Amino acid sequence: VCIHRVRSCSSIRFIKSKYVCVFDKSALKFSHQQRLFRTSAVSCGQIVQFKLSDIGEGITEVTVKEWYIKEGDSVSQFDSICEVQSDKASVTITSRYDGVIRKLHYSIDEIAFVGKPLVDIEIDASKGVAPEEDVVETPPMSHEEHTHQEIKGHKTLATPAVRRLAMENNIKLSEVVGTGKDNRILKEDILNYLAKQTGAILPPSPKAEIVPPLRKTEAGPAAPKDKARKIPVPVSRPIVFSGKDKTEPVTGFQKAMVKTMSAALKIPHFGYCDEIDLTQLVQLREELKPLAEIRGVKLSFMPFFIKAASLGLLQYPILNASLDENCQNVTYKASHNIGVAMDTEQGLIVPNVKNVQVCSVFDIAVELNRLQSLGSAGQLGTSDLTGGTFTLSNIGTIGGTYAKPVILPPEVAIGALGKIQVLPRFNGKGEVFKAQIMNVSWSADHRIIDGATMARFSNLWKSYLENPASMLLDLK
């Protein structure tokens, strides 16, 4: 039996009830079946105890597994309230009413009983209430007819609030396309329908109403398609946008990045940029790509960039060094563990290729393939992600020309590679030719690296790439 609790109001008015409390005597034969109509109190909210309806198969108790709402939340009819489980069946319990949740009768993992109250909902009486029902075995007729409108032989679902909105705006529900569950008509559908008619965004109705969060942003005013048609001048009303700011704590990986970047900020960076003519390299790679494929490896430009960097580091080892915390000592790292920045779902990760100084271009390509597939599967190991001494970031695969990369401590230098563009350049004979141009932007720690060193390293790296045959001379 439902308990009605009418809150005492300061001025109690005599209400002409539209609906009357009725017990359908014939229905009492079925244990849980009742049809109740509620008295509508005009000025007070009523608290209704929403009972757990029958699950079927003679089940009397279930375990509450998850609440989708909490006390104080607004709910609409048909919104999901909680998930309960019984004997391998997971059941979604939906609300029968529009209102505000006032009490949850169970906590997670507690046993809930069929027929006993599950939640208390305070109903906003000004909106009217759908009749209550407890579904047991197949009743002779569907109780849900009271909440539907028979339209064109199809039953249309709409909550009382939505039907009122349609009525206030003289809209036939049959003309509105429902986008909700079971094709039901939602408030946004009415608003969208109206927006299309008048070309304006409408504010919510002046009465206090529970506004469910919009699932899509409201459509802007429709562009006038037929200029000859007179566009009605919209009455000046405030534009309503119900999007809300969303605040989330910074956790996990992002937190670690905050720490790293804050430390990087302490390094005095200087930048040095240049332009590389990759015309010859592009051609070389075209020739070598099929050879690599036969060996089962995808060959990109990165292995060449990486190997050239390592050859450069042999001449300028200070770029492969590390400065200690107090800037007392510089450690020249023997291994060239060159990091390659990768963009993943989580964000930026930098695995590194170990000991590039003893790897061939092909070895590097193999290792890159391995790191890339592990990276996209989210399975990189700690050793892949630690021990880097120098980093290259191929941001050009996404786009951009020049960049200002941030050094990743404890390293002292980093290079960002822009995209390869086809541009006109002059050759030695003064003729214009089609060149494949890529820009590089270096950043270095100015405490131990000076501009001249960076420039010379860059020139050497550039010369290897512009004339790949010269790499052969210095390959170890």
Add this chain to the structure above:
Amino acid sequence: MVLQSLKNCLWLSCILRTPKASFRSTASGGLIIQSVSNDVYQNLAVEDWIHDHMDLEKQQILFLWRNSPAVVIGRHQNPWQECNLRLLRQKNIKLARRRSGGGTVYHDLGNINLTFFTTRKKYQRMENLKLVVKALKALRPQLDVHVTDRYDILLDKEYKISGTAAKLGRTSAYHHCTLLCNADKFVLSSVLKSPYKGLKSNATPSVPALVKNLFEEDPSLTSEMLLDAIAKEYAAQHQIDHHVTLINPADETLLPGISNKTEELQTWEWVYGKTPKFSISTCLNMAYKDSVLDVKVNMDVKHGKIEVCNIDLPEQWLPPGLYGELVKSLTGSKFCPNETTTLVTTLLRVCPQDDELHSRWSLLCENMIMLM
């Protein structure tokens, strides 16, 4: 079994779009559909779609599907408790969480899945399973198969060949079950064994059972034969034509909104984040130099994220500031090896550059990651 062509997909499209099927066609009492995809997420998404969008008053639906290797956990289960996640990652076996209750199962192409869609009022698991048993007996009368009161189907009164789960919504419901034809039992038993110790949770536990493939009982049986027999019996009981309509779960025009459902089923938030709150209380045995360190670890994990983390290290083994950083970073982050790996390796960048320190850090972190 007559397989449908594209023409009938248009017919199916009409049925799927009209909320209240008011047509008078031969398929008045039921509909049998089969997925052309072996992707567990796509197939689960089809179940969701039918559950949410189709009116089952006039016709019930039987959905037939098979998946490439995947482990499917129940709605309220804990994947760490139920399976060997490390092995799954290694073998590239997918992990999915379905929306129905029940326990964990292993799917591969040797297992068939049957979903019976009805209105909420017509939800009837026992009848469905009896239908399956009837179909099996019609195909091979000598098979000793029966339905238990736990809604399992047993072969030779001993071996489980089918497990059941169900989902009930406001107006519709579905009951699905597996059927072992020729699944890889070796992989099944190894992936469904959890190596994670010290887990305490209220998640629904699975009940392990001895399993057997129907193929072992009768090598002439194939998945196709079983699917056909079940479709035939369903057709007979629902008085409809025995034909099966193929559907493509990637078809957005046929099933509008299906790609969103498919995507949602693959998000970390759904697969791992829906794990009920649990705690881990275990001991890491770390071999360091010449000794073995016993390090007690206590963690609380809620929504798949670490809420509380305590690591009982010997004093000064790690500088206290660094230990504090580690715990602070782990708190609030996902209980996930990938997230933890990227987190701890990134943190290492701002540690003093000391080899001894680095090796201790790596040792501790690798052991922590093994818990995930």
